Each structure stands twice: as structure tokens, then as C-alpha cells.
Amino acid sequence: MAFSYYIQANCSHTKARAGIFTTPHGTVETPRFMPVGTLATVKGITPRQLKDAAAQMILANTYHLHLQPGEDIVESAGGLHKFMAWEQPILTDSGGFQVFSLSELRKISEEGVTFRSPRDGRIINMTPEHSIKIQNALGADVIMAFDECPPADASKAEVAAATERTYRWLKRCISAHQKPEKQALFGIVQGGIYLDLRSQSVADLVALDLPGYAIGGVSVGEKPELINATVQHTAPLLPADKPRYLMGVGTYREMVQAIASGVDLFDCVIPTRFGRHGTALVNGERINIKNAQYKRDYKPLDETCPCYACQNFSRSYLNHLVKSREMLGYILLSLHNITELIRFTQKIRTAILKDNFMVEFGNWLSKS
Amino acid sequence: MAFSYYIQANCSHTKARAGIFTTPHGTVETPRFMPVGTLATVKGITPRQLKDAAAQMILANTYHLHLQPGEDIVESAGGLHKFMAWEQPILTDSGGFQVFSLSELRKISEEGVTFRSPRDGRIINMTPEHSIKIQNALGADVIMAFDECPPADASKAEVAAATERTYRWLKRCISAHQKPEKQALFGIVQGGIYLDLRSQSVADLVALDLPGYAIGGVSVGEKPELINATVQHTAPLLPADKPRYLMGVGTYREMVQAIASGVDLFDCVIPTRFGRHGTALVNGERINIKNAQYKRDYKPLDETCPCYACQNFSRSYLNHLVKSREMLGYILLSLHNITELIRFTQKIRTAILKDNFMVEFGNWLSKS
Ligand SMILES: [Zn+2]
Numbered sequence: 001m002a003f004s005y006y007i008q009a010n011c012s013h014t015k016a017r018a019g020i021f022t023t024p025h026g027t028v029e030t031p032r033f034m035p036v037g038t039l040a041t042v043k044g045i046t047p048r049q050l051k052d053a054a055a056q057m058i059l060a061n062t063y064h065l066h067l068q069p070g071e072d073i074v075e076s077a078g079g080l081h082k083f084m085a086w087e088q089p090i091l092t093d094s095g096g097f098q099v100f101s102l103s104e105l106r107k108i109s110e111e112g113v114t115f116r117s118p119r120d121g122r123i124i125n126m127t128p129e130h131s132i133k134i135q136n137a138l139g140a141d142v143i144m145a146f147d148e149c150p151p152a153d154a155s156k157a158e159v160a161a162a163t164e165r166t167y168r169w170l171k172r173c174i175s176a177h178q179k180p181e182k183q184a185l186f187g188i189v190q191g192g193i194y195l196d197l198r199s200q201s202v203a204d205l206v207a208l209d210l211p212g213y214a215i216g217g218v219s220v221g222e223k224p225e226l227i228n229a230t231v232q233h234t235a236p237l238l239p240a241d242k243p244r245y246l247m248g249v250g251t252y253r254e255m256v257q258a259i260a261s262g263v264d265l266f267d268c269v270i271p272t273r274f275g276r277h278g279t280a281l282v283n284g285e286r287i288n289i290k291n292a293q294y295k296r297d298y299k300p301l302d303e304t305c306p307c308y309a310c311q312n313f314s315r316s317y318l319n320h321l322v323k324s325r326e327m328l329g330y331i332l333l334s335l336h337n338i339t340e341l342i343r344f345t346q347k348i349r350t351a352i353l354k355d356n357f358m359v360e361f362g363n364w365l366s367k368s
Numbered sequence: 369m370a371f372s373y374y375i376q377a378n379c380s381h382t383k384a385r386a387g388i389f390t391t392p393h394g395t396v397e398t399p400r401f402m403p404v405g406t407l408a409t410v411k412g413i414t415p416r417q418l419k420d421a422a423a424q425m426i427l428a429n430t431y432h433l434h435l436q437p438g439e440d441i442v443e444s445a446g447g448l449h450k451f452m453a454w455e456q457p458i459l460t461d462s463g464g465f466q467v468f469s470l471s472e473l474r475k476i477s478e479e480g481v482t483f484r485s486p487r488d489g490r491i492i493n494m495t496p497e498h499s500i501k502i503q504n505a506l507g508a509d510v511i512m513a514f515d516e517c518p519p520a521d522a523s524k525a526e527v528a529a530a531t532e533r534t535y536r537w538l539k540r541c542i543s544a545h546q547k548p549e550k551q552a553l554f555g556i557v558q559g560g561i562y563l564d565l566r567s568q569s570v571a572d573l574v575a576l577d578l579p580g581y582a583i584g585g586v587s588v589g590e591k592p593e594l595i596n597a598t599v600q601h602t603a604p605l606l607p608a609d610k611p612r613y614l615m616g617v618g619t620y621r622e623m624v625q626a627i628a629s630g631v632d633l634f635d636c637v638i639p640t641r642f643g644r645h646g647t648a649l650v651n652g653e654r655i656n657i658k659n660a661q662y663k664r665d666y667k668p669l670d671e672t673c674p675c676y677a678c679q680n681f682s683r684s685y686l687n688h689l690v691k692s693r694e695m696l697g698y699i700l701l702s703l704h705n706i707t708e709l710i711r712f713t714q715k716i717r718t719a720i721l722k723d724n725f726m727v728e729f730g731n732w733l734s735k736s
């Protein structure tokens with residue numbers, strides 16, 4: 001079988017675990033942060049640089065790639081791996097979140113979602129079947145079910161309805177999926193901040209025996225303490241022998257808390273978005289490299305960081321580049337930020353393997 | 369002596385030559401195209417990528433670096449090489465051309481030029497002494513004399529006056545230069561399209577026995593045939609045992625023509641500027657990668673090109689990136705274009721070494 005998840009170590013004090021997720025394009029050592037390459041490129045970063053940053057699985061987006069260049073072009077190129085020259089694992093998001101959050105003129109029905117393309121104005125029907133068909137054409141190792149994402153201010157009844165529809169859509173995704181031996185379809189737990197809805201969603205999904213599970217609808221605008229409460233409740237309900245992916249979360253504290261609840265995989269656009277705004281993640285803090293204090297700071301961003309930016313350039317140089325709006329500034333900051341978040345999850349993984357997670361990372365678990 | 373120029377081969381049919389220019393930071397094999405890194409960065413390209421593109425000497429700009437970050441910051445960093453992590457040779461332009469072309473509120477006198485900084489509005493006096501002081505602080509291997517660049521529509525009398533002033537300023541540059549053992553000061557031949565003024569300028573400069581000579585005031589708006597006529601007249605007048613640099617020129621035909629007249633070094637912003645506009649240089653032609661014909665073109669830009677872009681990505685992917693305004697598109701096109709122009713001069717060099725220049729490149733010498 002092309003996919004497997006093997007647990008190497010369980011933490012004695014928390015639900016944290018270290019494992020290896022095997023895919024047709026190689027393994028992912030968990031816990032692990034996954035960089036986001038929405039349009040088949042992690043913004044400003046070459047695949048070679050991504051590999052040097054120790055990236056293993058990266059993300060791309062069904063919604064964006066359907067609009068541009070279109071999945072037929074990617075498929076004719078030989079699939080997403082070849083198209084973007086990334087030989088390691090790729091996960092495609094289903095487009096559900098983007099259809100609900102980015103597009104205008106949405107009409108939602110049991111069939112699916114109709115929306116107007118922000119690119120060329122044409123009307124697009126996105127259904128579970130359509131999303132899976134696109135993802136089959138793109139050819140990522142992990143594909144995601146098409147789900148309905150209710151807004152953060154939705155009522156419990158609305159969230160319940162969306163969660164039930166997401167489940168019905170999941171069954172349609174499974175039926176539509178043409179390449180289960182090459183692409184693992186992950187289901188997405190919904191239920192908002194309502195723990196009973198989360199429990200029901202997990203029970204429904206687990207009965208379908210999927211190769212992996214994601215926790216969706218988290219970090220969509222709710223209070224931070226509710227994020228942790230939701231994950232703490234939901235993750236342990238999922239089968240231990242399958243990978244668990246918390247969608248759209250990638251801050252230090254939220255990752256440590258989720259790992260302590262048994263989550264394995266994370267993604268977030270923060271490292272490149274921060275990079276493009278001149279912000280570096282250093283030792284758990286954000287620093288704005290444009291600040292005058294870095295003008296004559298000839299130290300690297302982080303002396304302990306193995307990334308190309310830290311090994312070769314000073315804060316002073318980065319300050320100069322970002323103040324000059326030079327592309328290389330954004331590139332180097334993004335590269336550092338990606339390296340930093342991956343390295344953070346690598347350190348956690350090493351700690352779990354030594355059963356040292358609570359000693360080294362317990363401080364992150366106190367209430368922020 | 370830290371600087372030398374050694375001729376390895378002379379073409380039997382033209383004045384082309386292949387040589388090695390030695391500097392404190394290594395050698396430059398000539399003829400050679402030099403990428404431009406105005407603000408201490410070749411736009412969007414890391415030093416590692418530049419090295420892979422076979423860059424040897426690169427440029428930076430005195431005017432821009434004086435305004436941002438200021439030469440004191442670069443000097444405190446340990447000099448330009450360390451600041452920008454480029455261990456091979458660097459040349460700094462004097463800022464003359466930029467002061468005359470970019471700044472507002474210029475006042476020109478025998479002393480120098482007064483202008484208002486476009487960055488922060490402060491009034492800056494740039495004199496030959498000031499330019500050299502800045503360049504001494506930056507620490508490039510080759511520094512350029514501060515010259516007066518008359519506009520392309522200047523009268524012969526105006527060009528003559530500017531050329532004579534440039535010569536008086538050159539003598540002040542030589543007196544001001546504090547590090548002749550570490551930094552080679554090149555004089556700049558002026559004289560516009562007036563061949564008698566060019567001859568006089570060369571005679572004046574050569575009498576000062578400089579470590580290298582540049583031909584300035586070319587490709588500033590005059591007719592293309594006058595560029596070649598000027599270079600054809602001027603280059604052979606310069607001492608054979610010193611490197612010759614044609615400033616601001618870097619198109620295929622102009623480089624071949626200038627090489628046939630004995631020029632060794634070139635610089636131009638074209639490869640990165642074109643890259644940022646979606647244009648690739650392929651086999652002497654410009655292709656606009658956004659054109660619909662490349663949407664499904666799965667070949668690399670140039671199958672014979674060793675660059676990272678051509679070795680890993682298709683025209684289809686580059687079309688997708690540029691249409692999506694993704695930074696990686698500009699990066700990969702710039703990287704290819706730089707590689708292409710350097711490789712073009714490398715091929716010419718190899719041909720000269722085999723005395724095969726006219727056979728392989730003679731077609732470029734016909735009137736365009
Ligand atoms: Zn770093």
C-alpha cells in the first residue's frame with residue numbers, strides 16, 4: 001500500500017506523538033509544518049531552497065489552480081510534482097475554504113457551490129465531484145474532501161447543517177475519487193466551536209475508514225482559547241493509526257498545543273506573508289526588520305538557524321533590502337521563516353522521540 | 369600587484385581578445401558580461417544563484433548605496449563583499465551617470481554636482497573626491513572615476529566641455545583615491561559621438577596610466593550605428609594590456625561588435641529588467657512568456673541552457689507564474705537571462721581562444 005502512518009514514539013505526559021507518514025512521493029516525519037504553495041509555488045522560493053529548508057510535504061490549492069492555469073495544463077505537464085519541480089509529497093486543499101471565503105456571488109445548494117471567477121468572470125460550479133476530479137488531475141499525494149465552511153459567526157444550527165452537508169459531500173468525494181491507490185483522500189472534521197458537533201463529525205468520518213483526517217473550521221475568527229479547546233477535544237477522538245492535520249494553523253503556541261493533543265501536520269501562509277511584509281520569526285518572536293535598531297545590527301537573524309539567509313546575511317543587510325523594497329529581502333525573510341517553522345516542528349519531533357516534549361516545550365502549554 | 373590583465377589570445381581577423389583580469393577577489397575571464405546589482409543585490413537573485421549562473425564580476429552603484437543604506441553601514445559591515453555575501457570581484461559605478469540622469473534640482477559646477485536626494489529630500493554634494501571616498505568605503509575591486517555625462521542631444525561644444533571637465537575630475541579622483549593597491553580606479557573615456565573628442569579623451573586618460581579604462585557616454589540615446597562607430601574608433605586606441613569596459617551595453621549584437629573592436633567587459637540591467645516584465649532572452653531573441661503560445665509549451669526556455677530555470681521548469685510553468693504575478697516567475701526569468709548573457713560572452717571567449725570568433729560570431733557583425 002502506498003500510504004501508511006507509523007507511530008515512532010508517544011509522549012508519556014501528553015497525547016503528542018512522533019511518526020512517519022509514507023506517501024508515493026516519499027515520507028513525512030511528523031509533527032511537521034508544511035509550507036503553502038497556493039498557485040504551485042511557495043511565494044518567492046525555489047524548490048531547491050524549499051528542500052534546503054527541510055520541507056517535506058507542501059500544499060497547493062485546487063481553487064486557485066483550477067482558475068489559473070487550469071488542471072488540464074498541470075495534468076498535461078505530467079502532474080503537479082513535475083509542473084512545479086517538487087519531487088516530495090504534495091497536498092492539495094479542496095478549494096472549499098477558498099470558494100466560501102474568496103469568491104463573490106456564491107450560491108450554495110446540496111449539489112455544490114456556484115460562484116463567479118474573480119479571474120475572468122465566468123460562472124463556475126464547484127461540487128464535491130468537481131473538486132475531486134480537479135484534484136485527481138493535479139495528482140497530489142494527499143487530496144482533501146470538499147467541505148462547507150460556515151463563517152465564524154454562524155449559529156449552532158447553521159454549523160450543524162454545514163457539518164452534516166460536509167459529511168454527505170465527503171461520501172460523494174469518496175465515490176468520485178478515481179485514484180485511491182495514488183492519492184490519499186483525507187476527510188475534514190467540521191463542527192465549529194461546538195464540541196458535540198465535532199464528536200458527531202468525527203464519528204461519521206471514522207466510520208468511513210479514511211487514510212487520514214483533517215480538523216477544519218479552526219482559526220477562522222474564533223477566540224484563541226476556543227481553538228485549543230476544539231483541537232484538544234477533537235484530535236484524540238481520531239484513530240491513532242492515521243495522520244491528523246490541523247488546517248491553516250501555524251503559530252508557535254497553537255502548534256505546540258495541537259501537538260500535545262495528538263496533531264501531526266500543520267500549514268499556514270504566515271512565513272511567506274510575514275516575509276513579504278518585512279517580518280521575521282525569531283525564537284518565537286516576530287521582529288520587524290525595517291526597525292531602525294536593525295540598521296547597524298550585523299548579526300544574522302538567528303545565529304542558531306541553518307538557513308541560507310542566516311548563514312550568509314546580517315540583519316543590517318536585510319533591513320537595507322526591505323527598506324529598498326528589493327525582492328531579495330522578501331525572499332530571504334520568507335526562506336528564514338519557512339526554515340524556522342519547520343525547524344520548530346523538527347525540534348518538537350526530536351523531543352517527543354526522546355520523551356522530552358513536556359520538559360522542552362511545556363512552557364508553551366500554559367495559557368497565553 | 370593585486371591587479372593584472374593578461375591576454376590569452378588575439379583574434380586573427382578582428383581586434384577581439386580573450387584575457388584574464390585579476391583582482392583581489394579573484395579573476396574575471398574576458399570577454400564577460402557583468403550582472404548589475406545596483407543596491408547591493410542583483411534583483412531577485414541570491415549570490416548562490418549568481419555563482420551558478422557563472423557570474424564573476426558584478427556591479428553595484430555608488431549613487432544608490434550612498435542614499436541607502438549609506439556607505440558607512442556597508443563599511444562597518446566589512447565592505448560590500450561581506451555585506452552582500454559576494455566573494456568574487458565587484459565594480460562600483462561612480463554615481464556620475466545616475467546623478468545626471470536620475471536626480472532633480474541638479475547644479476553643476478567645476479567643484480561637482482549638487483542635487484536633492486530623491487529618498488529623503490536632503491541636499492547632497494557629489495564631487496570627484498566624495499564619489500571616491502564613498503567607493504573607498506564600499507570597497508569594490510574596481511571603482512570608477514566620477515564623470516560628467518552630457519545628454520545625448522548636447523552640442524559638440526557642450527560635449528567637449530564635459531569631456532575636458534571629466535578629465536580634470538579624473539585627476540582629482542586619482543588624488544583622492546586612498547586604496548590603489550586594493551581598488552583599481554578606471555578612467556572613463558567621454559566625447560559622445562565625436563571621434564576627435566574621443567581620441568583626445570583617450571590620449572589624456574592613457575597618459576595617466578590607469579589600471580583599466582571604460583568607454584562611457586555610449587548607448588545614451590544616440591542612433592545604434594553611432595554606438596558601433598564610436599566603440600570601433602575608441603577601443604583600439606586604449607592600451608592593449610589593460611582591461612576595457614563598455615558601460616551600460618549588454619545586447620547580443622552590441623556586445624559582439626564591441627568585442628570585435630577589443631572590448632572586454634559589459635554590464636546592462638536588461639536581464640533582470642526583462643525578467644520582471646516576463647521577457648526571456650533565448651538564442652538571441654526576446655520571447656514574451658505571457659503569450660498564449662507558451663501556455664501548453666512543456667519545453668524549457670532553452671534546451672541547451674544549464675540554468676536552474678531551464679533544467680527544472682517548462683515554458684508552460686513560467687507562463688503560469690508570470691500570468692499569476694508570482695515572484696518566482698520573475699526570479700526564474702531573471703536567472704535564465706543572466707545565465708544567457710554570461711554564457712553568450714563565454715561562448716565568444718571560447719571561440720576567440722580557438723581563433724574561431726569570425727566563423728562563429730561573424731554573422732552578428734553585419735549591419736543589423
Ligand atoms: Zn534563518
Ligand SMILES: [Zn+2]
Nearest residue numbers: 673675678704
Ligand atoms: Zn536558462
